[in-house]
Amino acid sequence: MEVQLAPVRAWDDFFPGSDRFARPDFKDISKWNNRVVSNLLYYQTNYLIVAAAVVSIVGFLSPLNMLIGGTVVVLVFMGFVWVSHNKDILRRMKKQHPTTFIVVIMISSYSLIYYLGDVMVFMFGITLPLLLMFVHASLRLRNIKNKLENKMEGIGLKKTPMGIILDALEQQEDSINKLADYISKVKE
Numbered sequence: 001m002e003v004q005l006a007p008v009r010a011w012d013d014f015f016p017g018s019d020r021f022a023r024p025d026f027k028d029i030s031k032w033n034n035r036v037v038s039n040l041l042y043y044q045t046n047y048l049i050v051a052a053a054v055v056s057i058v059g060f061l062s063p064l065n066m067l068i069g070g071t072v073v074v075l076v077f078m079g080f081v082w083v084s085h086n087k088d089i090l091r092r093m094k095k096q097h098p099t100t101f102i103v104v105i106m107i108s109s110y111s112l113i114y115y116l117g118d119v120m121v122f123m124f125g126i127t128l129p130l131l132l133m134f135v136h137a138s139l140r141l142r143n144i145k146n147k148l149e150n151k152m153e154g155i156g157l158k159k160t161p162m163g164i165i166l167d168a169l170e171q172q173e174d175s176i177n178k179l180a181d182y183i184s185k186v187k188e
Contacts, residue, residue, distance in 0.1 A: 002159070003159050003160065003161060003164065004159065004160055005045060005160065005161065006041070006042070006044050006045045006160050006162070007045060008045045008046060008049065009042065009043055009045070009046050011046075013143075014043055014046045015136075020140065020141050020143075021139045021140055021141065022139065022141055023139065024138050024139070032138065033098070035137070035138065035140075035141075035142060036134065036137040036138055037166060038142050039136065039137035039138075039140050039142065040133065040137050040162050040166065041160065041162050041163060041166070042142075042145075043136070043137070043140070044160060044161065044162035047129075047132075047133045047136070047137075047162075050129065050132060050133070051129035051130075051132075051133065054124070054125065054128055054129045054132070055070075055125055055126075055129060058121060058124050058125035059125065062121050062125075065121040066121050066125050068113070068116055068121075069109075069113050069121045069122045069125055069126055070125075070126065072109050072112050072113050072116070073105075073106075073109045073122075073126050076105055076108050076109045076112065077105050077109075080101070080104070080105050080108070084101070106127065106130075109122065109126070110122055
């Protein structure tokens with residue numbers, strides 16, 4: 001299947017008034033995780049634009065350190081994903097605690113970048129865009145269009161870059177399994 005870039009969502013939809021934002025239910029981690037995953041898929045191009053702007057600013061100020069920092073994070077992420085696919089205990093940890101998995105990747109990346117040099121580039125050029133995405137995805141309430149787009153991604157009708165990343169983190173399998181269970185129940 002061909003990978004498609006999701007459309008840019010209207011900026012007034014992406015960042016409207018406070019009526020479309022709410023604090024997540026910290027007691028129901030599953031519901032919070034679903035909100036974050038849904039928003040990451042739906043607003044992925046908007047997030048890419050915001051992240052590119054932050055990375056561009058930091059990259060303009062310190063291009064070599066930004067290149068080194070980005071390379072380290074990508075290599076560490078790919079290494080952790082590869083290891084987690086080959087080690088069952090890490091695979092379960094990644095699936096059950098995706099935030100912990102990301103934090104471990106970020107701490108490992110931070111440690112390597114600290115060893116190599118400029119930590120501030122890591123903090124502002126890499127961590128800040130990820131933090132902005134996570135905070136927005138956690139606070140932004142979903143709408144019907146958001147839920148419909150995510151179902152299409154979840155059942156495989158379309159494939160996007162964020163969907164590939166979330167698949168690597170094993171955060172979309174649950175929706176596919178739920179849909180498959182539902183279809184099998186309907187057939188019976």
